[in-house]
Amino acid sequence: MPIILAGVSHHRTPLEVRERLFFAPDAMPEWLDRLGRYNGLEERLILSTCNRVEVYSSAESFEAGVDAIRSFLSEAREVAAETLRRHLYVLRDEEAMRHLFLVASSLDSMVVGEPQILGQVKEAYRLAQENGHAGKNLASLFARAFQVAKKVRERTAIGEAPVSVSSAAVDLAKKIFGGMEGRTVLLLGAxxxxxxxxxxxxxxxxxxxxxxxxxxxxxxxxxxALGGRAVDYQNITAELAAADIVIASTGAPHIVLDRGRVASALELRRDRPMFLIDIAVPRDVDPGVNELENVYLYDIDDLQSVVSANLKGREKEAEQGRLIVEEELRSFLRRRKAEELSRTFAAIRVQAEAFRERELTKTLNRLPGLDEKERQALEAMTRAIVNKLLHHPFAHLREMAAEQADEKTIEFVQRLFGLEPGAIELPPPGPDDEA
Amino acid sequence: MIAVFVILYLVSMIAHLYNLLAEGKLPAWVGIGPLVAGFVLQTVMFGYSGLTGQSRGLGVWLSAAAWILALLYLVAYARYREMALGGFALPAIFVLAGYSAALPGAWGSGSQAMQGFLLKSHAFLALLSAASFFLLFAAALMYVAQAHQLKSRRPGAWLRRLPSLDVLDDLNHKILYFGFAFLTASLLLGSMWAQSEHGAFWSLDPLKTLPLILTWLGYGLLLVCRLTRSWKGMRSAFFSMGAFVAVLFALAVHL
Known part of the structure; x- marks a missing residue:
């Protein structure tokens, strides 16, 4: 049963299209129900964030499934079919799975490594699952996606370095002061x-x-608003000495904190370090202040360069993350194929058994004179024939599955034994099944 | 036996001073436990030697002074649950009990076994202090490296690898305290040993003693400045790195 993904994201679709396709999370159950009324989708899930709207589904037929999603999107969100054709990407099976793994691991995000997306994917899955729209195909796919995301986060440093100016400033403050407990922050300018x-x-x-x-x-x-205290702008000498962190952002056209002022504050601070963040343009703090001992001065350019260095670092980590995704994808596909194969074996066995029993009954009806021992011998013989016939193909297939059996091979086998491809719905193989 | 309670007093002293000087937060039992054990042991020995009439001389008076101090402090602690007093009482208790072991008169003092114990613990603590000062040097180096990263305004990968300045400075403070306590205890034990071996507390071989004095004065000054003048950060880091040169000298002349 193919997995289908159709969606739009920040990569190729402008905001004005994305916002029209956006599904508000509190109305999600209704949207899923509505999507469920379109024929051809077995399972469905909608992932809707500011940066992407994606529908994940499993369907009997890929084409019918895609048509259903297209119709739903264009009718529910009143988006012209032409617009959808231009923007919607449609992925199938392996590509769809890879895409989901990348999305959940925050490797497809606008800011690579941002931590929110995994929560959003989990929430989307929860909504689909609780409202009865996600069955076992999506369940195993999403469970694996969550695992992959966790692995990427653990094995790479992708989310570690901050990538916004204000969080970079906080990160630097932590590298100077350790924890923020007991620290005093002075805002110059609001x-x-x-x-x-x-x-x-x-x-x-x-x-x-x-x-x-x-x-x-x-x-x-x-x-x-900040739970702090206003102080006199003209007379901040005492406050400056008390401040561990100073954030300067006044609109003043000239320097507000010169070297002398900071130096005398430092005198009072003994050797306790001081972190000055100057985000004003033109600058508020004399750049020469950074030469003073125990002072760390960052202006807006410095912070920006920290951010861009961190972004570059994330890109490097993302490479590593993509390798992990590929590795995980291969192992997931391998497992899926093995499961598909064992379901196929079970189906073939059930079918063969049905044939055998039917033919055996016919024969026994035609030979009423047989005693119990002879009937048993016939029974054993038919069983032996079935087993011998199936033994070689099964052994060979299992070998192939371990190496390179793809979907086509499995489909071919299903056709060969007269089974409807993709329609095998059997209980999972029991303990005495050979497969 | 005397060696055992001297060691117990030493452990208790280091724990008390750690809480007092390094603003550490060791649980009370780490300081009080060894003190009570040492005190009980010393009491038993006093009782025994009193009964057998073995004790006389200066050594026993010093030992008795240590015992009374320990008793008073324990009573005060039982009443007020305040360990700060011990920061002052325990150095005195340790020194008195330690020297009593080196002087004639107390039990077993001046014996071969006693001398061996003094020498071994002296050497052990000396090595411990040298190791601490090496760690202090490393922590100071890390501090300077991290400060440099931050100061450059274009921090590289080391920014993430190294701990924060605050943690490094705290590490500096704690290691300094321990190194200095070990060194001081080692010098005291060394002089106790010298007394029982040569009959003098201090032999004046300038080549051997000068680096030791310099080391002790250097780190002592740093500790005092940290405590009274709130020296921190770069200044403290550079000072710790400089003082390590004296440690290298002291090791070179003693090994």
Missing amino acids: GEMAELAARHLAAQGASAILVANRTLARAQELAQ
Whole structure:
């Protein structure tokens, strides 16, 4: 039964198309039900995030399944068929699985390695599963995808280095101060990015947040929002000495913190280090301050370069991650083929047994004079014939499966024995099945 | 036997001073346990020697002073549950008990076995302190490397590999404390041994003693500055690296 993936993502589809295809998570059960009313899809799941909308499905027939998804998307979201044709990518089986593994491992994300996507995939699966839309095909596929994602995260450093300016600043602060507990943060100016960084630091446990701004009202407002305290902008000498981390983002056209001011604050701090983050343009802090001992000064360019170095690092880790995905994909496919093969064996055996019994009954009816011993001998003989006939093909197939048997081989075998390809629905092989 | 409680007092002293000077957070039993054990042992020995009338001389008076101090501190601890006092009491207890072993009069002092014990523990603690100072050197080097990474504003891969400056500085402080405590204890035991071997606490061979004094003064100064002048960071790191030269000298002349 083919696995189908049809979707759009940030790689090739602009936001105005993605947002039209977006499915809100709280209405997901209804959307899945609606998708379920289209014929041809056995199982279905919708993954809908800001960066991608993808429908995963298993279907009797690939073409019919794709048609169903296309119709659903264009009717449910009122998107022209032409637009869909231009943007929708459709992947099947191996390609679809690889794509899911890459997505779940955050290797297909806009910011490679970002941690949210795995949670979003898990949530999408949960919604599909709880509402009865995901059966055993999607279950085994997604379970494996979650494993792969975990492996990629554990074996590579893909999510470690921060890739936004404010989180890079927080990361550097941690490399200087260890934990943020008991640290004092001073905001000079009340810019948005300063606020974001301060929020990060507060979340990490920074104990005091001081806000100094030219307009006191704005300082008080921001201080309240951050659970901090507004201080006098004109007179921050004491606060500067108390501050472990200073985030400067004033709109002043000139230097606000010169070397002398920082040096005298350091005097009071003894040897405790100080981290100055200058995200203002033009700069607020005299660049010469970095030459002072125990001071670490980063301006916006420095932070940006840290971020781009980290992004480059992630790209390198992503290479490693893709190798893991390939490896996992191969092992998943191998397992699937082995399962498919053993289901085929079981079906062939059931069929052969049915033939044997039918023919045996016919023969026995025609020979009423046989005693119990002779009947048993006939029974044994028919069994032996069936077993001998099947022995070689089975042995050979099993050997092939271990090496290179692909879907086509299995399909060919199914046809050879008169089984409907892809339609084998049997209980899993029992303990006494040869397969 | 005397060796056993001297060692117990030493362990208790190091634990107490660690909590006091290095702002460590060892559980109380690490300091109090060995102290109680040593105290019980010393009490038993006093009782025994009192009954047999073996004890006389300066050594026994020093030992008795140690015993009384230990008793007073234990009573105070039982009442107030405060280990800070022990940071002052235990060095005195250890020194008094240790020297009593080197002086004539107390049980078994001046004997061959006692001398062997003093010499061995002296050497063992000396090596322990040298190893600590090597670790201190490594931690300081890591601090300087990490500070350099951060200062460069274009940090490389080492930024992630090395711990934070705060952790490295704390490591510096704790190792410094232990190294210094081991070195001090080793010097004391060495002089106890010298007393029982040569009859003098200190032999003045400048070649042998000077590097030791320099090492002790160097790390002692650093510890004092860290405690009283809150030296931290780069200054402390550079100082620890410089003082390690004295350790190398001391090792070179003693090995």
